[in-house]
Amino acid sequence: MTHAGTHTPARDTGKAGIRAVAPAPGRADPPPALRRARTWRLLTPWLFLLAPLTLLITFTYAPIANMVAYSFTDWDGVSPELHYTGAENYAEIFTREDLFQVFWVSGYYLAASVIQIVAALYFATILSFSIRFRNFFKGVLFFPSLVNGVAIGFVFLYFFQDGGTLDTVLGLFGHHSDRAWLGTPASANVSLAGVSIWRYLGMNFVLFLGAIQSVPGELYEAAELDGAGRWHQFRYVILPGIKPVLTLTVILSVSGSLSAFEIPYIMTGGATGTETFVIQTVKLAFQFNKTGLASAAAVVLLLIILLVTWVQRRLVPDDRVDLV
Template identity: 85%
Template sequence: MTDTTRKAAVKTATGAAPAAPVPAPAARKHRVWRGVTPWLFLLAPLALLITFTYAPIANMVAYSLTDWDGVSPELHYTGVGNYEEIFTRPELFEVFWVSGYYLAASALQIVAALYFATILSFNIRFRNFFKGVLFFPYLINGVAIGFVFLYFFQDGGTLDSVLSLFGVTTDHAWLGTPVSANTSLAGVSMWRYLGLNFVLFLGAIQSIPGELYEAAELDGANRWHQFRYIIAPGIKPVLTLTVILSISGSLSAFEIPYIMTGGATGTETFVIQTVNLAFRFNKTGLASAAAVVLLLIILLVTWVQRRLVPDDKVDLV
């Protein structure tokens, strides 16, 4: 009896076709390799992440529990003494008030970046040119920006010369008082990082399907309605990201104020203070504790922000 005749006989006797043969399970060697292969691809990035991120953080936490001066080969364990000093010396936390200037500038920066990204996402003339103009400051080195604006704000410098063209004469030292100096530095920081937020918003807006705009125009929606009901909900995850980056950047401002004023005239930030503790006063243990505190504050702010604004899935359809 052939296989065909046997299958037909079984079908006639049981009233149903025989079940398809079950494929043999993969060999154990193949299953092992299938599970190990993704980790082989992740081996190099994980090694770099551990070497240049988590290992330094672990060393920083270890140094924060000592009185190491950064030079001596000997260090003594002090426990939480450095943390007690940080929280019992008010002057070490007063510098966080300076971050308020950068936080206010970040809020204006997000609004301006969202405005320009929305305008330039539509079909207007010279929009590619304006995109380059807005993003260009982010490509410039921070040290160069600091020196350029140092001459920009000096007495009789570029800003005073431009104001004199409009009949405005002032002998005000823009970097001479804490309020004007911090306002000027925050403005420079806002100008520099505007392009980053602009690109993030522009990419998020352009990822929204064009059919939604066409349908909205057919329904009579104007630009404001398109922004309110299409763009704003569609870019919510990116907006959350920019808020987190702005808050963390405001708390850890360093480059611009350090180059332009060195922390003088009441412009010292928490990071500048930490650097001075480590490299000027040789208190590496205390500086490490300050860096750990700053890291924990940023993580706490990020966690609170994520709890208040959860990253829900956006569905515009």
């Protein structure tokens, strides 16, 4: 006879330490309606991703695969016949000085990207605080990003020509120069890099401004109560808070510097020592009908950009910063 509220001891099976345990009842299968709901729940994200993935594969990964395949051939871009040449195109790129030296031109754009990032960060920091005509200056800085690149190229082509706008402005200050701004490799590349700063400054400015404004306002108030000035607020509050955006901007600037094309192609066509790697690749493909060699050059450029991005991510990891 058992007492109320106690469990009946399990029946002994005759072996020490072993008790008979009744098997757990099997789980019943879910009803068909519930199974269909679970299936649709799993398939719904992929249905939404079907269209963008199809476009991405069709217009990005498939052309890249074709480009890699063409880089091992001597295809001229027109003839239906092509022959496998192995790594001859890559050997030609790295052994011919005239093909690889164009990367030195990218140094001007890399230097310009550093100036551009510093200037954009400076203006974004200043205009994130309450100052007069703040919205006006925001519009002035962002306006070049709205202008078409072809139009910018033609405008600055007249700006830098002999007796053009730049010489006229310098003449107002008493400096009369007979310099051909696009006539020598050094001055031409400096001028083109300056145009790239003017054009892309506004885009980086907007990215930095949005990142700065996303920093919680109470952090600024706490910093002011602690007696922190503008510089200390920038160093200990703003800079750590915008680190992911800053890293992204540096990656985009480096890749853009290595693949500069639009401005130098319109203004000089690659003449006077301003030919970039992309301009050279376009000429190889469409002017000299060496599509195989041009494909190899494009693959080399892609690998260099990926390598630079990987090195940068290793040197400056994108750690999550919690300021609160």
